[in-house]
Amino acid sequence: MKSSIVHVLLTGGIGSRLWPLSRKSQPKQYLELFNGESLFEKTIIRNRNFADRLLVVGNVDNCHLSKNILENKNIAYVNIVESTPRNTAAAIAFAAFAVDSEDVLLVTPSDHIIENEEAYEVALKEAIDKAEQGYIVTFGVQPTKPETGYGYIEFKNDTVLSFREKPNAVTAKQFIATGNFLWNSGMFCFKAGVFLEELQKYQPDVYEKAKLVWDNNKEGNLDLDLSLNIPSISVDYAVMERSKKIKVVPAAFEWSDLGSFESVYDYLLSTGEIVDANGNMTIGCGLPTHFLGLKNVIFVHTPTANLILQKEHSQDVKDIYNQLEKEESKLLD
Known part of the structure; x- marks a missing residue:
């Protein structure tokens, strides 16, 4: 049976390096800087043809901004509203709890720009195929310069050798020179059940406390007091750097997180x-x-x-x- 593809859109970023354009009341993903469109809109449109459903993970400060855009565009979606930010491991766990374990989640930030739709489609199809085989897939972007604002993935074929933090200028140049490093795009693809199994294995505290929060959700709204007990850990630290099921898709599309x-x-x-x-x-x-x-x-x-x-x-x-x-x-x- 073909898996259902769920686009999980993470909207929690503030865009602090784009102040004063990006503010708490209007983070960068909602700024209509791109021919009258926001990055939030562009991300939804880009993935609409691949996904069967849209699931938006937001927070109490920005959920009304997402709602206004989605309702104006008449786009159906499932809404998860975090009462307090607990980083990406918990945010993705909530999405995984909200769907069937066999569903394939395509997890993307809402504030990135991607060009070359054909290359994006190729990468997406490869990632979905690997996800259906039980792998946790991360998208690595071919670097065009020794960028110090991105994390890097050291790889060979589709195997991840290591994840690296944002480097200094000298180290970034070394990464580019070796030719086996990719920019870490922060985009992922996996079956919901596979992700939850790995989260439970490597970060059981996040799993158990996020599950308790989800079990007590009210129409997608998450309880504040329970949420505060969840450790604030990124999905990279919690799962990606520890799981033995990681694969990377070295993607040829043009990508930027527009983070500066x-x-x-x-x-x-x-x-x-x-x-x-x-x-x-x-x-x-x-x-x-x-x-x-x-x-x-x-x-x-x-x-x-x-x-x-x-x-x-x-x-x-x-x-x-x-x-x-x-x-x-x-x-x-």
């Missing part, structure tokens, strides 16, 4: 966004803006805050976000 203004800059440039002769760009500003004596500078405008940064320092925006968070600034809302 440098990656947004590169994407907008590829779609025809105007920069001046020195590579300077404005984002969110409709007024004529001129740069003097500056190169590769991004000017980000919002009604309540501006950000001016050297493109190469995009990863450091998170430091500003963290400082504002310590100050409990309303500029994050």
